[in-house]
Amino acid sequence: MQAVVLTAFSGRYGFHRDELYFVASGHRPDWGYVDNPPLTPWLARASTAVFGETPTGLRVAATLLGMATVVVAALLAREFGGGRGVQLFTAVVTALSSYVLVVSHMLATNSADLLLWCLIAWFGLRLLRTGDGRWWLAVGAAAGLGLVNKWLVLLLLSGLGVGVLAAGPRRVFRTWWLAAGIAVAVVLAAPVVLWQASHGWPMLTVAGGISEDDGGENRLLFVPMQLVLLSPVLVPVWVAGLVRPWRDPAVRWARALAIAYPVVCLELLVVGGKPYYAVPLLLPLVALGAEPVLRWLRRGRATRRVLTGAAAAVCLVVSVLIGLPVVPAPALNGALLAMNKEPGEQVGWPEFAGNVAGAWARIPATERDTAVILAANYGQAGAIEHYGPERGLPRPYSPHMSYADWGPPPDRLVGPVLLVGRFVPGSPAERVLTGCRAAGVHHNADGVDNDEEGVRFSLCTLTEPWSTAWPLLREYY
Known part of the structure; x- marks a missing residue:
């Protein structure tokens, strides 16, 4: 259903300005570009080569990335012991959340970044739960691909690292598989890093300019945007995910995830990063908080469920209006562009x-x-x-x-x-x-x-x- 809806709306309005840039970059394949690594331009080149150089053809890649993200979110819920109902709930709310709809509709560096952050979290959590050091290879591969797409993945790795050091299980660091995983990441990312080094590290120049120009506004809006970017109705779910590892002995091994999110947020506040940079880490927390929230709903009175359903319906409508081109273009002016300017950049x-x-x-x-x-x-x-x-x-x-x-x-x-x-x-x-x-x-x-x-x-x-x-x-x- 997700693929059908995204495909139905993928040709409306037109290319986004960033998509036009990625298409142009894809026609000039390289190991790097001034403002981003090469993975997204490569995906643009592959998608348009197969499906045509149109908005619909380009956005096949974004749709596939969005579908994969939903699957990984459900797998994360299963990792935390959730049954089919919990997995289905996690998949549905992930697919319908505002941020996921936006990055699954149009191809952006965030489209792949969202999936790669979820994959790193899933592989890392399997490592923490099982203690099997071989999962370091999967973490390293996903991290290496992440660096080929966007260097923000370093924030995720640092946050998870601090979480493990603070809450354990620290034994996962005492294995030669860690070195092997690092080697995999280095091999995958080396051409991109070398390209940046040989061109004077232009991405750092761009990042510095973003922080200088928008850092104050980003810091001011950071906390409020955490509450609305995914969906306001999901705030209690990911908050439950932050709390659950400290109350539920069965998922005590996942405390590193609950620590990683505030660590990443603090890092972004320090450097003046954009609020949406931290949003991919909310999806694993939604998967972690889904089970207790569903249990709370089942135990409550019918009024609680009705009110929750009504709130969810309102947020769903808002998510669709924000994330998909469902209204005529002239109707974008006003509230819709104020909430999300990106549809306007497709007209x-x-x-x-x-x-x-x-x-x-x-x-x-x-x-x-x-x-x-x-x-x-x-x-x-x-x-x-x-x-x-x-x-x-x-x-x-x-x-x-x-x-x-x-x-x-x-x-x-x-x-x-x-x-x-x-x-x-x-x-x-x-x-x-x-x-x-x-x-x-x-x-x-x-x-x-x-x-x-x-x-x-x-x-x-x-x-x-x-x-x-x-x-x-x-x-x-």
Whole structure:
């Protein structure tokens, strides 16, 4: 059912700006990119190669990752001794939670990250429960793949490590299988780490910029967002998961998980990380808390069950509205975009490329062979790259993120520069591009207030060769 629903809605609206970037990255396979390791772009390349370079074709990968996450969540519930009813409950609430719906609908680094965090937790918990050191190999393999997708997995590993040191069973560290697991992770992650090292650790530069620009807001919203990102109705369930290992002797071995979550949250608060970074660790806690919550519901009066069901129904409706494109695009403005801006970033990209084509047509035909389209961000560049050829547009360039590595334009292109968007006031771009005059403005037909609504196009003059101008234009944030 999950696959059917996700597939039914996967083609509505259109590509997200990040998806356009992943598609472009997948066409340039490498061991790394400025702002993320290569796993998600590789998945984008594989999914579009098999199912077509459309939103539906790309999102097959996200759907499969979401389905696998639900299965692993049910397996986690079984690991804690839950029967079929508990496993089914865990699977259903996982599939219908807001965060899982969002990352299962559109392909993002979080789509794979969610599954990999759950796998590491499952393998690690089997290691703690059984004491069989061979599970270190599975933990190492999942951790290595996690590092090939997103380095946030290091927070999970550190949190679980602190948990085991604090609450045990510490005997799992006294085995040569630990070294073997570390070796597996190192082998898998080594090409990605070496790529980052050889390129000056750009991901750390990007992470530092995120912390500097958004760290204060992230810290302020961190705790409230923990309560709503998965679903408010699931807060009592994962809180029960935090408490259960300290009350139930049968799952005492899982105390490390209950410690890991606050440790990871504290780490994110210190570095100013985004609130959703900690959400994948809530799913194992939901699996851990499912059994006592269901027992509490069964023992309660009918009124308790009715009220709980009503609250769950309301949260389900909200989750679907937030996570899936179920409403017409014009209806997104207002509360829905305030709760989740990502659907808005999936609207209007074909029109955007069409408006760029209209601005491009203002360049005299005799000058277009040496003209350049310069986009201010990777979403704009990705849209022009994907939709532009059928509209007669040449390859776009952008100094943003990995698009900067795929430039600069050849020095022979000395004609007009069609600037899409704006660079930061006072940046070197104002010296490199001069004499800018208006060439158009983008408005999407649905009137959705997204990041590209109202973006202006300008025709500018390049003052120095691209080879010397390009380093001055580079943008990491």
